[in-house]
Amino acid sequence: MNHKAISIRPFIGAKDYELSRNFYRDLGFQEIVLSDAMSLFKTGQTGFYLQNAYVKDWIDNSMIFLEVEDVDQHWKELSALDLTTKYQGVRLTGIRKYDWGRECFMHDPSGILWHFGQFNNP
16 A cells, blocks of 8 residues: 655643743744634644544653754753743753664653654665
8 A cells, every 4th residue: 555645743732721832932843724613734844633632541642753964963952941930830851872773751740751863865
């Protein structure tokens, strides 16, 4: 099967929708408001839908992997945003090295775990 996919956009929820909208804008995503209860957040051609919906089990088990070009630079910029001071519940974990590459981590204000990773060159 040849999908000829253009993009993939996960749907995520928010414990506090307005707080999460502010958080993702501060993180550098462009917001496109789709309705009172949903926005598309984009960076380049990559994006995700943020919904004004909170189901604890769903949020607690949500993870997103965002491949970045340079994980060292991404970590430096992410750390400089001081999101852990500005947003309660936000946690950052520094770069870890694996056989496949390297990544750092961030929990958003709702608890969604983001992986920012860079794969080894083939």
